[in-house]
Amino acid sequence: MDSFSTDTFAQLENELESHCSSTPLAVLNFLLKSKSQAEMEKKFSKPMMWIGIYIAIASLFCILPMVADLLHGFKNKKLWFPCKYFTLNAASLTVIAIAIKLPMDLNNSMPGDVDQAAKLGSMSFMCTMMANLLPSLAIMDSKELLTNIIALAVLVITLVVNVCIQIETGVVHNCEDGYYSTQPYNHCLIAYIYVTMLLMLMMMHICTSLMILKSKQILESKYRSGHETAVKDLELQQPGRVTVEKLKHYVSNHWIMAETGNPQFMTVCYATTSASGVICVLSIAVHVIVMRFTRPTMKFYGSDYKWSVIAILITQFTGVILGTVAPISRCFASLSFKVSIKWIWNHMRVFKVESYCTQKLSDWKQSSIPLKFSSRRCKIVIQDLKVLILSFCIGIQKSVVAACKIIALIPIFFVIGLFCCFYCCKWLKIMFGATYNVTAENPAQLQHSKDLSDYVLQLQNDMELAQRTLKSISISVNHVIQKAKKQKPNNLLKLIEESSSFEGVGKYDVHQVPPLPEEKYVDCWSLPVVTLTAIAISLPNIQNNMVNRLLRSVSEGLTYVKHVEETLNASEEFVSGQKAARALWLEVDVYHKWLGNKLQNPAHQVNTTKEIVQWFSDTAKNMITEVEIKNKKGSDDSSVYMSVSANSMYRITQTLLVSYDANIDQVSQEELFVKLSSMISHILAACLTNLPQVIAMKCHTSVIEKREESVHTAARLLGETMQIINCLKDRTLPSLNPDELPFIDKWHDCFLHPSP
Numbered sequence: 030m031d032s033f034s035t036d037t038f039a040q041l042e043n044e045l046e047s048h049c050s051s052t053p054l055a056v057l058n059f060l061l062k063s064k065s066q067a068e069m070e071k072k073f074s075k076p077m078m079w080i081g082i083y084i085a086i087a088s089l090f091c092i093l094p095m096v097a098d099l100l101h102g103f104k105n106k107k108l109w110f111p112c113k114y115f116t117l118n119a120a121s122l123t124v125i126a127i128a129i130k131l132p133m134d135l136n137n138s139m140p141g142d143v144d145q146a147a148k149l150g151s152m153s154f155m156c157t158m159m160a161n162l163l164p165s166l167a168i169m170d171s172k173e174l175l176t177n178i179i180a181l182a183v184l185v186i187t188l189v190v191n192v193c194i195q196i197e198t199g200v201v202h203n204c205e206d207g208y209y210s211t212q213p214y215n216h217c218l219i220a221y222i223y224v225t226m227l228l229m230l231m232m233m234h235i236c237t238s239l240m241i242l243k244s245k246q247i248l249e250s251k252y253r254s255g256h257e258t259a260v261k262d263l264e265l266q267q268p269g270r271v272t273v274e275k276l277k278h279y280v281s282n283h284w285i286m287a288e289t290g291n292p293q294f295m296t297v298c299y300a301t302t303s304a305s306g307v308i309c310v311l312s313i314a315v316h317v318i319v320m321r322f323t324r325p326t327m328k329f330y331g332s333d334y335k336w337s338v339i340a341i342l343i344t345q346f347t348g349v350i351l352g353t354v355a356p357i358s359r360c361f362a363s364l365s366f367k368v369s370i371k372w373i374w375n376h377m378r379v380f381k382v383e384s385y386c387t388q389k390l391s392d393w394k395q396s397s398i399p400l401k402f403s404s405r406r407c408k409i410v411i412q413d414l415k416v417l418i419l420s421f422c423i424g425i426q427k428s429v430v431a432a433c434k435i436i437a438l439i440p441i442f443f444v445i446g447l448f449c450c451f452y453c454c455k456w457l458k459i460m461f462g463a464t465y466n467v468t469a470e471n472p473a474q475l476q477h478s479k480d481l482s483d484y485v486l487q488l489q490n491d492m493e494l495a496q497r498t499l500k501s502i503s504i505s506v507n508h509v510i511q512k513a514k515k516q517k518p519n520n521l522l523k524l525i526e527e528s529s530s531f532e533g534v535g536k537y538d539v540h541q542v543p544p545l546p547e548e549k550y551v552d553c554w555s556l557p558v559v560t561l562t563a564i565a566i567s568l569p570n571i572q573n574n575m576v577n578r579l580l581r582s583v584s585e586g587l588t589y590v591k592h593v594e595e596t597l598n599a600s601e602e603f604v605s606g607q608k609a610a611r612a613l614w615l616e617v618d619v620y621h622k623w624l625g626n627k628l629q630n631p632a633h634q635v636n637t638t639k640e641i642v643q644w645f646s647d648t649a650k651n652m653i654t655e656v657e658i659k660n661k662k663g664s665d666d667s668s669v670y671m672s673v674s675a676n677s678m679y680r681i682t683q684t685l686l687v688s689y690d691a692n693i694d695q696v697s698q699e700e701l702f703v704k705l706s707s708m709i710s711h712i713l714a715a716c717l718t719n720l721p722q723v724i725a726m727k728c729h730t731s732v733i734e735k736r737e738e739s740v741h742t743a744a745r746l747l748g749e750t751m752q753i754i755n756c757l758k759d760r761t762l763p764s765l766n767p768d769e770l771p772f773i774d775k776w777h778d779c780f781l782h783p784s785p
Contacts, residue, residue: 064081077137079128081337085344087127088154091115092348095161099354106505109362111293111353112165117177121162126184131341133191139200139332145216146323147342152223153316154345155188157352159230160309164359167241167292168734178238184527185231186531189224219315226308233301236386236429240299241292243388244488245733246291252736255286256729259484263725271721272758273751277510280744282484283728284506287740289494290486292733297359298488300430305436306360313353320346360440371437384425385488388428394419474561506744513748518585520578522571522752524710525717529760533711534773535780537561539679539688551602552677554716555590555610555775558583558709560677564645564685565619565705567628568638568698579706582620586713587614589750593716596723597771609673624652624674636703639686639693647681649675713775718757719771720750 071146094115102110105764131139131151139148159181166174183674201220259282263275288294296302323342330337337441394416415583481503484496536559560581587610594607621628626648652675656668727743730736762770769775 052391053178069224074349075585076283077333078335081334081341081446084128084130085340086346087124087335087339088341088348090124091121091128091154091158092344092351094121095158095348095352095355098161099351102355102358109164109294109297109359111291112162112168115158115161115166116165117162117181119177119180122177122184123181125155125158128345131338131521132188132195135191135194135198137200137333139334139338141332141338142323142335143342144332144338145201146319147338147345148222149216150186150316150342150345150349151218152192152220152227153312153349154352155185156223156226156230156312157226157309157349157356158304159185159234160356161352163234163237164296165221165304167245167296170734171242174238174241178235181232181234185227189227192220192224209592219319222315223312226312230305230308232429233305233433236426236433237296237299237301239389239426240301240386243385243392244295244346245292247385247488248292248295248486249733252286252290252733255282255484255486259283260725261284271725273747273754276721276724276747276754279509279725280728280740280747281481281503281506282741285481285484285499285502286486287737288502288505289484290733295488297362300433300437302356302425303360303440304433306356307436307439309356313349316349318347360437375464382430383489387423388424390419390423394423425517425578501588508509509741509744510748513745513749517749517752518582518588519714520582521589522756524579524582524586524706525753525756528707528710528714529702531711531715531760531763531776532780534715534776535709536688537684537708537712538777539684539781551606552777553594553598553603553606553610553772555587555594555614556606556673556677556711557681557773558587558590558712559610559614559617559682560674561705561709561712563613563623563628563678564682565641565702565709566617566621567623567641567645567687568702569629569636570698571702575702579709583614583709583713584618584715586709589720589746589753590713590716590744592723593719593725593771596726597719605669605673606677609670609677612670613674623678624648631662637754638696638698640683641698642685642693642701645678646686649679653679706726714757714760715776716773717750718762720746720754722771 037405098110098112101113102108126133129151131148132155134148139145162181166178169177182705196217200217259279262282263271263279320342334341398411398415482494482499484507485499487494538552562579565571565579591611594603598607616622616624617628623645652671656672656675659668685701686693724747727746728740730739763776763779765775765779
């Protein structure tokens, strides 16, 4: 340390007095020892400045995800700012613990005004972060929620205890305590205010967690009912014949359910969220006052952190300013979602606590504990104790919710004042003759709005979503679809439009060659497409622009084929073929190679069409033999990949040689390229007839936390593939059962052996 503490000076004084009666040599030894001790303590304090920089960097890593959430909210027009990047987890708690090290530091003297302001500012920063983290509780399952809440509670309680200890020991001090200070405010009083805020926020987090557990169950039950209604409305009895318009309605219905049933959207409507926003505002107000009086003395710091304490103070003050935007917006967003005189009146009835707030505790209270005690008296004592504890917790829960409702009255009165001003201005304009252009709403739009409102998920039946919020959600799904429509796969569309049938699905493999006995696998959509493309782009006489167009078309097509395979062909029997196709496509598309062999003019002596096809067939056969030998010593992933890819190539090339018979020498490379492109087009078209079913399935997921993202993917997929769906809806499908359409082997068998 740069200077001795009060206790150190007192100890030195006592020791010096004891040495005064000693010889001068003893006094000299004592002074030398004291000097050595001072130099040692100074040496130990050198790293403190770097620790301060470390704290500032950790604070910055807390600020950046909060800013990212703000930008994400503005970009998606979600002014309730869902937590996407700044969430409560082990990593964020670790960084937060580093960022609030100053108020955790029990014995490091911080005598300067800047030092004290930085210590208090870290507490304000913690309040801001807790208010920002509140909605992220909703995206966790029960186990994660319990773990993270306990971890947060331990951190907050440790912080509160440490600050209280520092107030008692004088590390957080007042100017009356013997320390020089130019500030007109009381450091200890402000520290107590922040301690109170932190404890209140901690109670809000715990109460919100209990409310989330029951709220998810309520919303899940209502979602299942809405999903069943939407499925009946879609009429999926004829896959491949569902119109784009019906799909849009289906996606919109699930979008409404996903948005209004979003766990984070749900938490914004809690009284605890509004109250946390108010506390956040009070926190920043206190911190602004502290900063206002600290600014003139910014250069005066006296701790071992040196100038790094200024970096901490400025960084965390910036974080407090930026971090307050989201909690305040959520506070007013909850009013805009359900603002009505009836809702405001119900909310102002602060002593009316909704059933879902305490239902989880009541369920635990009524449940029985599985006890292994044989004594009946012990069981009675434990059960009575459990009921007593949970009854107390229910009382605490009701008190906290009621207190939050009282705090939340502040923004409610503010909104009421704004409404009064708005209606007064409107009345004055009418009085002074101002005209209004009132446009009657389209009856179709009114009916559509009513249909959408049937899919709104609310915790209570008497709650009603504001029409402008419903309209905003409806506009957002249309915006996603229209934006995706502009990113349609033009090259894939041209390839599919060049043909009008699916016959190529039955022509790519008419000469059956069984796979290796050790590596049996079921064919998938993507593998023959990649194999045919590899042969097509290896033809040396084909123009580069035609080759590049085919590659772009197949690349776009495989993106949607992957959706079909992951959604409808996700069983284990398809895995090896799908993995091989993805690895092979990377090699073909990027490196223009097939299993390590260059594609264009693969061998210098190969020039004719027959020679090229025969070279692929022979190479594939040799690889199959090599894999058989290798498998006797033990197989691995690479051998499976080579076996599946080589089998596919061998079957397809043998099919080409047999289909042309002896006339393949007379076939030009251009003709073969056209034939291969046609088969690729037919296979892709057949696969993509399943897109309506894929989109419908992506709209629904059983995991509530992933539902919004899944519906967003479905909406984007619908927008990108609208024209493909319209292009394929009039083509004649093979005589297959609806549940057989997602499988290429069923299509293949149907074309090879058509039913009479």
